[in-house]
Amino acid sequence: MSTSSITPNTSTSSPTAEPTMKSWNPQSMPTTNDKLSIRARDLNLWYGDFQALQDVNIDIRKGIITGLIGPSGCGKTTLLRCFNRINERYENVKTTGDIEILDKNIYDNDVATRQLRRRIGMVFQRPNPLPISIYDNVLFGANIHKTHKQLTRSERNDVVQQALEQVALWDTVKDKLKTRATTLTLEQQQKLCIARLIPLKPDVILMDEPCSALDAEGIEQVEGLIESLRDDYTVVIVTHNMAQARRATDECIFMLMGEIIEHSSTADMFLNPREEKTEMYIQGRYG
Amino acid sequence: MSKPDTNNPFAITVNEVRGRNVERLVRFITLGMTWALILPVFFILGFLLIKAWPALSVGFIFDNPEKNMTAGGIWGPLIGTFMLIIVSLLIAAPIGILAGVYLNEFARDNWFTRFINLAVVNLAGVPSIVHGLFGLGAFVYFFQMQRSLLAASCTVAVMTLPVIITSTKEALASVPQPFRVACWNMGASKWQTIRTIVLPNSISGILTGVILQVARAAGETAPILFTGAMISSRIADSGWAAMVPYGLEDRFMALSYHLYIISTQWQNVPESFKFGTAIVMIGLVIAVNSFSIGFRIYLRSRKKW
Numbered sequence: 001m002s003t004s005s006i007t008p009n010t011s012t013s014s015p016t017a018e019p020t021m022k023s024w025n026p027q028s029m030p031t032t033n034d035k036l037s038i039r040a041r042d043l044n045l046w047y048g049d050f051q052a053l054q055d056v057n058i059d060i061r062k063g064i065i066t067g068l069i070g071p072s073g074c075g076k077t078t079l080l081r082c083f084n085r086i087n088e089r090y091e092n093v094k095t096t097g098d099i100e101i102l103d104k105n106i107y108d109n110d111v112a113t114r115q116l117r118r119r120i121g122m123v124f125q126r127p128n129p130l131p132i133s134i135y136d137n138v139l140f141g142a143n144i145h146k147t148h149k150q151l152t153r154s155e156r157n158d159v160v161q162q163a164l165e166q167v168a169l170w171d172t173v174k175d176k177l178k179t180r181a182t183t184l185t186l187e188q189q190q191k192l193c194i195a196r197l198i199p200l201k202p203d204v205i206l207m208d209e210p211c212s213a214l215d216a217e218g219i220e221q222v223e224g225l226i227e228s229l230r231d232d233y234t235v236v237i238v239t240h241n242m243a244q245a246r247r248a249t250d251e252c253i254f255m256l257m258g259e260i261i262e263h264s265s266t267a268d269m270f271l272n273p274r275e276e277k278t279e280m281y282i283q284g285r286y287g
Numbered sequence: 288m289s290k291p292d293t294n295n296p297f298a299i300t301v302n303e304v305r306g307r308n309v310e311r312l313v314r315f316i317t318l319g320m321t322w323a324l325i326l327p328v329f330f331i332l333g334f335l336l337i338k339a340w341p342a343l344s345v346g347f348i349f350d351n352p353e354k355n356m357t358a359g360g361i362w363g364p365l366i367g368t369f370m371l372i373i374v375s376l377l378i379a380a381p382i383g384i385l386a387g388v389y390l391n392e393f394a395r396d397n398w399f400t401r402f403i404n405l406a407v408v409n410l411a412g413v414p415s416i417v418h419g420l421f422g423l424g425a426f427v428y429f430f431q432m433q434r435s436l437l438a439a440s441c442t443v444a445v446m447t448l449p450v451i452i453t454s455t456k457e458a459l460a461s462v463p464q465p466f467r468v469a470c471w472n473m474g475a476s477k478w479q480t481i482r483t484i485v486l487p488n489s490i491s492g493i494l495t496g497v498i499l500q501v502a503r504a505a506g507e508t509a510p511i512l513f514t515g516a517m518i519s520s521r522i523a524d525s526g527w528a529a530m531v532p533y534g535l536e537d538r539f540m541a542l543s544y545h546l547y548i549i550s551t552q553w554q555n556v557p558e559s560f561k562f563g564t565a566i567v568m569i570g571l572v573i574a575v576n577s578f579s580i581g582f583r584i585y586l587r588s589r590k591k592w
Contacts, residue, residue: 089471091395117474128465130484141473144483193469200473 036100037062037204037234038083043097045078045087045258052078054258056097060251065226065235067249067266069242071287075258076238080206083236084120085113102203118145121197125209127189129181129196134173137181137192138163142199163198167191167225187218191225205229207237211244223248242282246270254278335569339562347563351522352545357555361564363522363532364545368571370533371440371541372505379444379451380497386448387455387493392481411449415509418446423513437535439515446510447500454496458489491586498579502572508543516544518552542568 038060045053052075060066068076081087082099085106098105106116118141129137136143138160151159160177164170169191173184181192190210197205207226211219226248229235239245245252245266252269254262254277262269262278273279281287350360394400422442432438462485470480504510515538522532533539546564549556 084472086468086472114474114476117472122472124465124468126465128469130466130469131488132484140470140483144470144473144475144479196473 035062036060037102038236039100040079040082041098041100043079043082043099044095045075045082046094048092052258053082056258056260058253058260058263060234060236062234063231064250065230065237065248067245067252068236068238068255069240069245069252069281070255070261071281072240074255076255077208078258079255080122080208080236080238083204083206084117084122086117086122088113114145118200119203121200121202121205123190123193123197123205123207123210126213127186127193129184129189129192131180131182133178134181134184134192135160135177138196138199141196145200147200159199163195164192166198166228167195168221169195185218187214187221190214190218190222194222194225194229202233204234204236207235209238209240212240219244242284254281256281332569335562335566339559339566342557342559342563343566348567352519357557357560361542361545361560361567362529363520364540364542364564365567365571366530366532367436367516367539368505368542368568370436370531370539371443371511372502372575374436374440374535375443375447375505376497376501378440379447379501380494382444383448383451383497384455384493387452387459388481388486390452391456391459392477392485407449407452411453413446415446415504415507416512418442419509419511419513421445422510427514433536434513434515434517434538435536436515436533436539439511439539439541442510442514443501443504443507446507447504450500451497454500455493458492458496459485461492462488491583494586495579495583498582499576502575502579505541506543506568506572508547511541511544515539516541518544518548542571 036059038058040056040058043053043056044051056075056079068079070076078087082095083101083106087093087095095107098107100106101116101120104111130140132140139156142159161170161174164173169188172188181189184192190213194205194210210226211222214222223244226235226237230250237245237249239248249266252262252264252266253260254269254273254275256277262273262275264274268274269278270282273282347360348365349362351363352361353359390400390403394403419442422438422445426432426438426441427434430438432441466484466488467480470484471477475483508516517538517540520532520538520540523529542564546561546568549564550561
């Protein structure tokens with residue numbers, strides 16, 4: 001039995017309820033698509049007695065890149081892990097509240113977490129390709145979900161090629177698809193970690209500081225790759241790097257001590273932050 | 288030391304000199320203890336080899352004991368111990384490995400898991416003669432296996448399980464956690480993760496641990512003393528019947544028990560036979576260990592990271 005328990009809170013999911021983020025003005029958003037991808041309501045999370053998330057309410061829009069920023073320990077990674085419910089694999093976690101993804105509350109009883117994780121991909125701080133060949137890495141997700149079982153060998157090869165082309169890795173590795181993925185450079189490994197999500201046709205890609213293990217050139221390449229994922233996928237990036245948040249995101253969410261302080265377009269966040277705490281953090285006064 | 292050189296800001300002081308001397312002393316003592324550790328090994332092996340020399344021959348290994356063990360060789364006991372190792376492995380490996388997988392991969396940290404772990408640690412400390420008595424009560428009488436190769440193998444398996452479980456857990460724990468996290472986040476179940484990633488990358492360590500433990504335990508006398516070992520049995524001298532002389536329900540000869548008998552219970556056995564038996568026993572354990580180390584090197588070379 002899982003020790004985490006979910007208490008859906010329906011009182012705030014009424015469509016007429018006033019948005020709780022007063023500081024966020026949707027009209028100022030620079031995007032074309034107004035559909036929501038992720039919608040969290042009154043999300044609270046505890047690790048044992050420690051409350052890591054407090055009354056989190058956010059609306060993350062579809063097809064854009066949203067940054068999660070804030071000092072260490074503010075709950076960014078914890079929030080990210082709620083979106084694919086991977087928190088439940090860690091012990092002693094208790095969650096209350098709702099998260100709707102694609103208009104479905106992912107904490108409902110009829111949600112299969114394995115299907116959820118298939119549709120919500122995750123990329124990590126430290127590239128973690130599996131200790132198998134590059135080819136098998138790309139097809140790993142497809143194999144465990146048996147989605148590509150009927151495909152012929154050449155169709156599988158196409159899937160691998162498309163995924164690697166999308167992350168601009170195909171030309172580098174096409175002649176060594178059978179070598180093990182752990183021999184690649186860190187930046188190639190990170191690209192591969194993104195490529196292996198693509199055959200699963202995810203809707204959302206969550207990234208937990210995807211560039212912090214990379215050098216400047218690697219960062220540039222991976223950021224370019226993330227940029228190219230916009231429109232096809234909803235991307236949520238946790239980052240410690242203010243410059244990166246500014247460069248690579250459309251909207252930013254600033255968190256502090258497990259609470260959402262401010263959610264606005266990246267331009268607004270960095271040029272006219274509404275909250276004093278945000279302004280001080282962005283200026284590097286703390287954190 | 289002379290008086291401090293005022294021009295040298297990094298000049299050596301009395302403190303450093305003392306530290307350097309202590310360092311030399313510690314190094315000397317630890318090196319001495321290392322020699323104290325390995326010298327007896329060479330001494331024992333050399334002593335055994337010299338004493339056993341007159342008996343050692345191809346016939347000593349491949350012939351059966353004759354004339355009340357005063358002539359012939361030790362093939363019967365040798366193949367008995369070998370079969371004991373194989374059957375014990377077949378029993379202990381699946382149970383120990385699967386239990387280790389549960390404890391390392393599935394078990395949550397609760398009172399039950401802690402209780403099991405405590406039990407495993409304590410079981411590892413139970414003396415082998417107690418295991419022998421347990422085997423007599425449980426397998427020989429309760430499960431009515433009689434005194435047999437099967438009963439003795441079960442006893443050896445039970446005796447080695449705690450250590451096998453511990454070494455399996457260690458081998459599994461050495462697989463980096465990010466591999467598991469990567470699988471889970473793509474929607475893999477725990478079993479899919481274990482089957483496709485964790486086991487293939489830890490199987491070399493697991494098998495080495497299992498083989499080493501069983502080979503060590505099969506060299507002991509106590510667990511087989513009441514459960515299946517016999518002083519002498521007439522087995523074929525050649526052909527298939529000599530290669531696999533004992534059935535699962537037969538009693539069998541074993542090196543450790545044979546050595547005990549010819550050293551303490553039998554008259555007129557040439558001294559070289561006793562030492563020869565000891566040498567062959569050590570040789571068997573070394574051979575099995577070398578096999579498992581070679582096997583590990585082979586699996587490691589195929590390892591994927």
